[in-house]
Amino acid sequence: MKRIISAIVASALVWGAAARLGSAAESAASIGSSVAAKLDSAVNAGAGGAAGSAPAVSVAIVEDGRIVYTRAAGLENVAEKRPATTATRFRVGSITKTFTAVAVMQLVERGAMRLDDPIANYVADAPHGKEVTIRQLLMHSSGIPNYGDEAFNSGLVSAATTPAAIVASMGGKPLAFPPGSRYAYSNTGYVLLGLAIERAAKMPLAAYERARIFGPAGMHDTTAGALPAEPGNAVGYMDADGTPAPPYDPSWLFADGDIVSTPSDIARFDIALMSGKLISPASFAQMRAAPIATDEEAVKYGLGVTLFPLADLSFVGHHGGLPGFEADNEMLPGQRFAVIVFGNAFSFSTAGLNGPLLATIFPVSSARAVAERKAAMLVPGAGEDPATTARFFAFFAALQKGRVDRTAVTDEMNAQLTAERLPDLAQQLAPLGTLQKLIFHNKVDQGPGIVFHYTGVFSDQTTPMTFSLDRNDKIAGVFLQ
Numbered sequence: 001m002k003r004i005i006s007a008i009v010a011s012a013l014v015w016g017a018a019a020r021l022g023s024a025a026e027s028a029a030s031i032g033s034s035v036a037a038k039l040d041s042a043v044n045a046g047a048g049g050a051a052g053s054a055p056a057v058s059v060a061i062v063e064d065g066r067i068v069y070t071r072a073a074g075l076e077n078v079a080e081k082r083p084a085t086t087a088t089r090f091r092v093g094s095i096t097k098t099f100t101a102v103a104v105m106q107l108v109e110r111g112a113m114r115l116d117d118p119i120a121n122y123v124a125d126a127p128h129g130k131e132v133t134i135r136q137l138l139m140h141s142s143g144i145p146n147y148g149d150e151a152f153n154s155g156l157v158s159a160a161t162t163p164a165a166i167v168a169s170m171g172g173k174p175l176a177f178p179p180g181s182r183y184a185y186s187n188t189g190y191v192l193l194g195l196a197i198e199r200a201a202k203m204p205l206a207a208y209e210r211a212r213i214f215g216p217a218g219m220h221d222t223t224a225g226a227l228p229a230e231p232g233n234a235v236g237y238m239d240a241d242g243t244p245a246p247p248y249d250p251s252w253l254f255a256d257g258d259i260v261s262t263p264s265d266i267a268r269f270d271i272a273l274m275s276g277k278l279i280s281p282a283s284f285a286q287m288r289a290a291p292i293a294t295d296e297e298a299v300k301y302g303l304g305v306t307l308f309p310l311a312d313l314s315f316v317g318h319h320g321g322l323p324g325f326e327a328d329n330e331m332l333p334g335q336r337f338a339v340i341v342f343g344n345a346f347s348f349s350t351a352g353l354n355g356p357l358l359a360t361i362f363p364v365s366s367a368r369a370v371a372e373r374k375a376a377m378l379v380p381g382a383g384e385d386p387a388t389t390a391r392f393f394a395f396f397a398a399l400q401k402g403r404v405d406r407t408a409v410t411d412e413m414n415a416q417l418t419a420e421r422l423p424d425l426a427q428q429l430a431p432l433g434t435l436q437k438l439i440f441h442n443k444v445d446q447g448p449g450i451v452f453h454y455t456g457v458f459s460d461q462t463t464p465m466t467f468s469l470d471r472n473d474k475i476a477g478v479f480l481q
Contacts (some may be wrong), residue, residue, distance in 0.1 A: 002448065013120065025312045028337050031061065031068050038069060042356040046343065047084075048075025051431050053137050054326070054343030055239045056084035059132060059357065060263035062331075062338035065275060067267050076234040078242035082230070086264060089221060090234045090342040092327045093257045095266065097190050100255040101138055101304020102273065103197050103205075105214055105283040112200040115303075122196035127171045132179045138303040139292050139397040145448070148187040148256075150331065152323070153412040153465045157247045157248035163191050166252070176448060183261050183292045183301060184446045187256040192257025198390075222261040226250045233260070236324015236343040245324030245346060247332035253260045257322060260384055262287060263340040266378060284333070288316055295444045295451045297464070301416075310358065311365040311372070318332025319350065320415035327366035377439070377455040377462060384440035392452065395475055397435050402426035410474045433460030451477050456480075 029035055038453070039061070046057040056074035060067060076084040081440040107113040113122070119137060120129030136142040147166050151157050170188050177184070194205045201208045206224040214222050220420060226235045236245040243292050250258065272278045291300035291307050299308045317330035317338075328350035331338040339357055341350045359366040391408070398404055402422040406414050417425070440456040449470040456465040 006014075024250035024334075025314075025334070025364050028063050028332075029361050029363070030064065031361070036069060038356060038360045039069060042353060042360065043071045044073045045356075045475070046341075046348075046353040047103070049240045051240070051428050052347065052349035055237055055240060055242055055343035056088065056234055056344045057083060057348070057353060058086060058088055058090065058263050058342045059353070060086075060267040060338075060340045061098065061357070061361070062267045062270055062336065065271050065336040067264060067271075071266055076233065080239065083264070084234065084344075085232075087221060087232055087262060088234050089223075089228070089232055089260050089262055090327060090344060091227075091236065091253075091257075091320075091322050091325040092259050092261050092266065092342070093322045093325060094187075094330075095318045095320040095327055095329050096253075096255065096257045096259040098304045098318045098329070099189055099209060099259060099269070100193050100197070101287060102213060102278055103201075103208060104134065104138065104193060105279045105287065105303070107197065107200045109279060109283060113196065119192050121168070122199045123192055125171070126167065126192050126195075127173070128175055128179070128429065130223050131175070132189075134193070135303070136179050137186075139183070139301055140185050140294075141180050141190060142186060142293055143177045143179050143181070144186050145170055145173045145176060145182065146184070146186045146188055147191070149448075152248065152391060153251055153415060157252045160249045160251045163195055163254045166191050166254070167195070176446070181295050184448075185294075186440060190256035191254050198256070200303070207298075209259075213269070213278060216277060217265075219261065219265040219267045219268050222251050222265045222269075224258045224260070227260055234325070234342075236322070237345045238323065239345055239347045239428070241424075243424070245322075247322065253322070257320065261341055266329050266340045267338055270329065270340070271336070272332050274331060274336050274338075281365050288333075295446060295453075295466075297441070297453060309369075310362065311368040313362060313365050322348065328354060330354070355437060361442055374462070377464065379441075380439050381441040381453075388452070388469075389438050389440055389454070390480070391475070393435065393453070394439050395467075396456070396465075396478060400426055400429045400435065408475055410470050410472075410476045413474075431460065432456070432463070433458040438465070 034375045043059050047052050055078050056076045059070040061069040070086040072084040074084050076082050099309045114134050115135040117289055118130050119132050120124045133144040147170055147399045198205050209224055237243055238245050282468040287303040287305055291302040294301050306318055307316055322347050323371045326348040327342045329340050341353050404417050436457045441453040443450055449468050452467045454465045456463050468476040470476045
């Protein structure tokens with residue numbers, strides 16, 4: 001759900017360096033008192049009012065199949081000044097998709113589903129149901145449009161809905177591309193998968209997850225759908241200052257983003273998944289075996305999981321984001337390692353906290369990846385349109401001054417860039433310094449629009465940036481990594 005195209009600032013993976021084939025992977029540093037102290041410092045720095053932080057953050061780390069570190073900092077409720085604890089529950093957003101994929105693989109193992117069946121075999125009224133397969137839905141290569149953008153940007157999410165209604169709303173829309181031909185993130189595809197699971201399992205999705213995933217993994221603080229009524233839930237904010245996130249009915253979140261959990265419970269899920277308790281090692285390997293290229297450099301997508309390299313390490317996991325929450329779950333199956341990071345602000349940079357955590361635990365690989373990444377960021381790609389780059393430069397430079405040319409952006413962007421929000425946005429972007437140049441790398445046709453990848457060279461730092469244009473040549477979004 002983070003992939004709302006008109007979002008202004010999005011957290012993303014910052015490493016993405018090419019793996020060195022044949023080199024021995026660095027082992028995780030043992031978390032003794034000195035390492036734990038460095039981790040504590042990083043977690044504490046992630047909570048508070050600084051740009052990219054959140055009112056509350058919570059972390060869990062798994063080494064050798066055991067939870068070896070948990071910590072929370074900040075406030076789960078700003079108004080009540082209620083401190084976050086390691087038991088505080090957060091919405092995990094699209095991390096839910098890995099759970100959905102595991103449920104599918106369980107049913108495949110039982111012979112109740114097949115990956116290359118058309119979705120129409122399970123959801124009779126699925127849009128383009130005879131053309132699109134279960135595998136393509138899992139990999140975001142179906143071409144079915146993403147309902148999330150329109151639903152959240154238009155305010156539809158303020159009223160209750162059903163998974164069937166979400167699917168029906170996409171029924172008259174054409175495929176963005178031939179199924180299987182490329183990647184384009186689609187929450188709609190995972191709603192369809194949730195309905196297919198219900199049909200194959202003959203029970204509601206939430207009941208299936210409790211019986212077949214949460215219970216066997218020992219996840220005692222995890223639910224799906226609406227937040228539990230009891231205390232201990234993190235309040236969602238838009239930024240570190242505690243600006244409340246806009247409300248939305250949880251019925252809009254299903255198999256694509258409806259899980260509520262703690263980092264420790266996600267760690268238990270990871271342990272169960274990596275140990276073969278939920279699905280066989282062969283099935284887990286199949287989820288990672290033939291990933292598709294995404295619009296994020298060096299990141300690929302398998303069956304409900306992202307795959308990306310950190311120098312000689314190969315991480316498997318998923319990012320999640322909703323208005324009010326950001327989350328990230330990353331595993332190294334070969335080492336039975338995992339790191340889980342949650343925050344209760346939409347502007348929270350999971351990468352900003354993941355970076356120092358991994359630099360502490362994997363110092364050699366992290367340093368190598370940073371060096372490789374910095375070098376790659378300064379190498380321009382072919383096919384640049386200088387006029388388009390100039391448009392993006394002028395647009396972002398204006399944003400940093402709290403201004404926007406409303407004729408240059410989509411209606412959705414105009415709706416988000418309110419007069420009240422522009423000064424706050426300028427303040428959030430100020431630490432970057434003055435934008436000096438954009439280095440073009442590539443562009444990707446995603447169906448609804450075109451995504452452009454750059455490196456932004458600012459006076460105070462250099463960072464990857466992504467811009468998007470819709471089919472009417474209007475600026476639809478800009479993402480900072």
